[in-house]
Amino acid sequence: MIKAEQKPMEEILKAIDPYKKILLSGCGACVTVCHAGGEKEVGLLASALRMARKKIGKPLEILEATPARQCEPEYAQDLSELIEKVEAVLSLACGVGVQTLVRYFPKIPVLPGVNTTFLGETLSHGVWEERCQACGNCILEKTGGICPISRCAKQLLNGPCGGSSKGKCEIKKEADCAWQLIYDRLSSLGQLYKLEEMIPAKRWGVESRDSGLRRIIREDLKI
Amino acid sequence: MKAGSNLEKILSKGLFAVTGELGPPKGNDVSVVKRKADLLKGYVDAVNVTDNQTAIVRMSSIATSSLLIQMGIEPVMQMTTRDRNRIAIQSDIFGATALGIKNMLCLTGDHHTFGNQVDSKNVHDLDSIQLIDCVRTMRDEGTLLGGEEKIEGKIQLFIGAAENPFADPFEFRVVRLAKKVRAGVDFIQTQCIYDMKRFKEWMKMVRDRGLHEKVHILAGVTPLKSGGMARYMAKNVSGIIIPEEIIDRIVKAKKPAEEGIKLCVEQIQELREIEGVHGVHIMAIEWEQMVSQITEMAGLLPRPKVE
Numbered sequence: 335m336i337k338a339e340q341k342p343m344e345e346i347l348k349a350i351d352p353y354k355k356i357l358l359s360g361c362g363a364c365v366t367v368c369h370a371g372g373e374k375e376v377g378l379l380a381s382a383l384r385m386a387r388k389k390i391g392k393p394l395e396i397l398e399a400t401p402a403r404q405c406e407p408e409y410a411q412d413l414s415e416l417i418e419k420v421e422a423v424l425s426l427a428c429g430v431g432v433q434t435l436v437r438y439f440p441k442i443p444v445l446p447g448v449n450t451t452f453l454g455e456t457l458s459h460g461v462w463e464e465r466c467q468a469c470g471n472c473i474l475e476k477t478g479g480i481c482p483i484s485r486c487a488k489q490l491l492n493g494p495c496g497g498s499s500k501g502k503c504e505i506k507k508e509a510d511c512a513w514q515l516i517y518d519r520l521s522s523l524g525q526l527y528k529l530e531e532m533i534p535a536k537r538w539g540v541e542s543r544d545s546g547l548r549r550i551i552r553e554d555l556k557i
Numbered sequence: 558m559k560a561g562s563n564l565e566k567i568l569s570k571g572l573f574a575v576t577g578e579l580g581p582p583k584g585n586d587v588s589v590v591k592r593k594a595d596l597l598k599g600y601v602d603a604v605n606v607t608d609n610q611t612a613i614v615r616m617s618s619i620a621t622s623s624l625l626i627q628m629g630i631e632p633v634m635q636m637t638t639r640d641r642n643r644i645a646i647q648s649d650i651f652g653a654t655a656l657g658i659k660n661m662l663c664l665t666g667d668h669h670t671f672g673n674q675v676d677s678k679n680v681h682d683l684d685s686i687q688l689i690d691c692v693r694t695m696r697d698e699g700t701l702l703g704g705e706e707k708i709e710g711k712i713q714l715f716i717g718a719a720e721n722p723f724a725d726p727f728e729f730r731v732v733r734l735a736k737k738v739r740a741g742v743d744f745i746q747t748q749c750i751y752d753m754k755r756f757k758e759w760m761k762m763v764r765d766r767g768l769h770e771k772v773h774i775l776a777g778v779t780p781l782k783s784g785g786m787a788r789y790m791a792k793n794v795s796g797i798i799i800p801e802e803i804i805d806r807i808v809k810a811k812k813p814a815e816e817g818i819k820l821c822v823e824q825i826q827e828l829r830e831i832e833g834v835h836g837v838h839i840m841a842i843e844w845e846q847m848v849s850q851i852t853e854m855a856g857l858l859p860r861p862k863v864e
Contacts, residue, residue, distance in 0.1 A: 487668055488639075488665055488668065488679070488681050488684070489681045489684075490665065490681070490684045491684055491687070492684050492685075492686040492687065492733070492736060493684070494724065494725070494726075494729075494733075495665050495685075495724070496719065496720075496721035496724045496748055496795070496796040497667075497668070497724065497795045497796055498724050498725050498726070498795070498796070499724060499725055499795040499796055500725060501725065504668070504795035504796070505668050505670060511725070514725060514726055517726045517729050518726075526732075529729070529732060529733075529736075530732060530735070530736070531736070532686050532687070532690060532736050532739065532740055534687065534690075535643070535682070535683050535687045535690075535691075535702065535703065538682060
């Protein structure tokens, strides 16, 4: 799922400084799972912001909402009544959710309250790690199900580099070397032969973000 | 001949090659290049010019290589995939070969976070093996990577790459070398060797796959200046193994720098005896003045003149 982290208080306070009444909108999906922008975080942040503003003599009125999925039009549109009552929206959804509100509410500023960080998995309670960069052409079949695009610091398709030492990456000592993991995994599957051939250069320019705005159109689903 | 460089001629005649290394200045001061070049000239067959090593911004390896040619030294231009996409890579190869550069070392490059521009975006459009494949395609097919597009002129490069027998996973390093050979590499320069036992194990694996007959392997050495340097490298540089007895020897020496040179000479002599090692690559980092002494003591002088 999408992982995010709340922005520093100072940055949030600066962004909402011009406003006296805002809507603080969380999201019930990914950011709830990673404890960055669910209903609980909306409540906590709203209290903290009210106190901070009261302290400097500029009280702030905050309406609170946490739609099930802020990135879906029907849930986003449900916020219209609340949005009519405020000067700005502070969103704790990911960057997608912010932009859905921007699309439906052209006249009101929508400010991000989190930094959208990566597509990742939960390693343990409170620990998440990146697993996918949505590169547009999945190569996991070739690499034993471990993604070097998201997990190797140099995105090597024919790793590991010389900085792989005792299973760890030289860039971040706490990070496993993705190519050591790939090697170990293919070794245990008896598929090391997959590493004998060069994986050719990736077509970043036609498959990935570099190709320009990506869009999926499913004719069978269109109304 | 693929490129007709001095290094290629020496290796193809079966002579034991010696290469050195020169780090360009952190600016445009040509006198720094000149000073280092003078210390290496005549003692090595070709000089590697690093490409913003450890991601510290320096004079470009292409420009520095071109200066070396003017000074009568043959360069091995290093190129990393860290800072260039395939458009820039191929364009720079056009330029470099037009300037007379005949050897090129294909590298992934040190991660940008080690350097002095940590906020930069790293590129890695290709990796080092794909870069080898790209250069070979340009040279042997006369086309750009992945295309029918014909190149105007002729790319003549002797293609090199690095390999680190001391990185992990150890058993995979030779498989990866084989990939580089298949991609089209002509010569390999290794990471600096201190753990002779492990290097010999690696060379045996190289010979078992018959790779020593397909690629010229130049063994990397770096003279140790002091006990502190030995300890620092052993502890902090990933992919370098320095056995305790070597650290001890340098630490306990009355004159550690002299002992370091002596050790380096012994290493060269031992490496020379290993089947499949076709030369040494001496990386005397900011200690270029010792290269003349090392090559003299190791019996590598005078360097052969080949036609």
